[in-house]
Amino acid sequence: MPTAQPSRAERRRATEARILAGARELFAEKGFDRTTIRAVASTAGVDPALVMQYFGSKRDLFTRAVQVRPAAPAATGxxxxxxxxxxxxxxxxxxxxxxxxxxxxxxxxxxxxxxxxxxxxxxxxxxxxxxxxxxxxxxxxxxxxxxxxxxxxxxxxxxxxxxxxxxxxxxxxxxxxxxxxxxxxxxxxxxxxx
Structure with a gap:
C-alpha cells in the first residue's frame, strides 16, 4: 500500500517550523543585528526568498521566533x-x-x-x-x-x-x-x- 504524501499545508507548516527553529538558533547565538535572512535560510535548508515569503521581513521573523510567553505568577500570598x-x-x-x-x-x-x-x-x-x-x-x-x-x-x-x-x-x-x-x-x- 502506498504511503500517503503530506499535504501542501503540512509541507508548508513543516517548512515554516524549520525556518523558525533555524531563526531561534541564530538569534539566540548572534542576536538580531548579526543574524541574516541568508543564514536563517541556509540553516533551514531553504531559499532566502522563501523566508521572506513566509515572514515578510527580518523583524517579523524575529517577532515570531521569540514568541515564548512567560507564565505570570499565580496569586499565592x-x-x-x-x-x-x-x-x-x-x-x-x-x-x-x-x-x-x-x-x-x-x-x-x-x-x-x-x-x-x-x-x-x-x-x-x-x-x-x-x-x-x-x-x-x-x-x-x-x-x-x-x-x-x-x-x-x-x-x-x-x-x-x-x-x-x-x-x-x-x-x-x-x-x-x-x-x-x-x-x-x-x-x-x-x-x-x-
Missing amino acids: AEGLADQLLATLGPKLGALPEGTLAMMRSMLTDPGAADEVRARLSQQAEAVVAAMPPAQDAELRAMLALTTLLGVTIGHQLLGLPALRDAPTDRIAALLRPGISALTEGKAENEVAG
Missing part, C-alpha cells in the same frame, strides 16, 4: 510569591528556550526587542503587584524583584560570570530570598533596614 519568583531561577539558570535567549541577546541593541522585553516585564510586574499585599511603591517593588532575577539570568546565561555559573541554583535563591521577600511582602523601608 506574599510569602509564597517570593518563593514562586525564586523558583523561576531553576529554568532561567538551566537551558533557556532559544527564543528567550534570542530576546535577551538582542534587547540591548535592537529597539524592537527592547520594546518586547519591556512589555513582557510590565505584564509580569502587573501580575506580581496583583499577588502582593497593598504596599507603597508596589509597582516599583515588583519591577525591582523581576529585574533582579533578570540580572542574575543575564550574568549566568549571557556573561557566564563564574561566581554565578558555579553556584548551585538553591544557593543563589537562598541569598536572594530576603531581598525578594522584602520587596514582595511590602515591608516598610525602616523595617527592612532595622
Whole structure:
C-alpha cells in the first residue's frame, strides 16, 4: 500500500517550523543585528526568498521566533510569591528556550526587542503587584524583584560570570530570598533596614 504524501499545508507548516527553529538558533547565538535572512535560510535548508515569503521581513521573523510567553505568577500570598519568583531561577539558570535567549541577546541593541522585553516585564510586574499585599511603591517593588532575577539570568546565561555559573541554583535563591521577600511582602523601608 502506498504511503500517503503530506499535504501542501503540512509541507508548508513543516517548512515554516524549520525556518523558525533555524531563526531561534541564530538569534539566540548572534542576536538580531548579526543574524541574516541568508543564514536563517541556509540553516533551514531553504531559499532566502522563501523566508521572506513566509515572514515578510527580518523583524517579523524575529517577532515570531521569540514568541515564548512567560507564565505570570499565580496569586499565592506574599510569602509564597517570593518563593514562586525564586523558583523561576531553576529554568532561567538551566537551558533557556532559544527564543528567550534570542530576546535577551538582542534587547540591548535592537529597539524592537527592547520594546518586547519591556512589555513582557510590565505584564509580569502587573501580575506580581496583583499577588502582593497593598504596599507603597508596589509597582516599583515588583519591577525591582523581576529585574533582579533578570540580572542574575543575564550574568549566568549571557556573561557566564563564574561566581554565578558555579553556584548551585538553591544557593543563589537562598541569598536572594530576603531581598525578594522584602520587596514582595511590602515591608516598610525602616523595617527592612532595622
